[in-house]
Amino acid sequence: MILEPSIDKLQSKINSKYTLVTLAARRARQIQDTKVHQIENPKAATFVGVALEEILEEKLSIEPGSEGLED
Incomplete structure (x- = not known):
């Protein structure tokens, strides 16, 4: 079973x-709470998959230096 998007593609967007x-x-x-996502026609069947697709399409990112991801 091959998962998409691949980790190599995702790591080109976020290094860690x-x-x-x-x-x-x-x-x-x-996404689970709001049922709202930022991409049209996601291929993934899971919320995590949709989130990963958002990262790959650069709809979701982090600012440099914010690796702590504070709440």
Whole structure:
């Protein structure tokens, strides 16, 4: 089973795997709560997948130096 988007493509947008996972998890919870996402016709069947697609399409990002992702 191959997962899309690939980790290599995602890491071209966000360098740190830890930051990528944390950002995707937080965004997935937001999507689950609000049922609102930033991309048209997501391919993913899960909230985490949709969040990862948003990151890949640069609809979701972090500011440099904010790797702590404070609440």
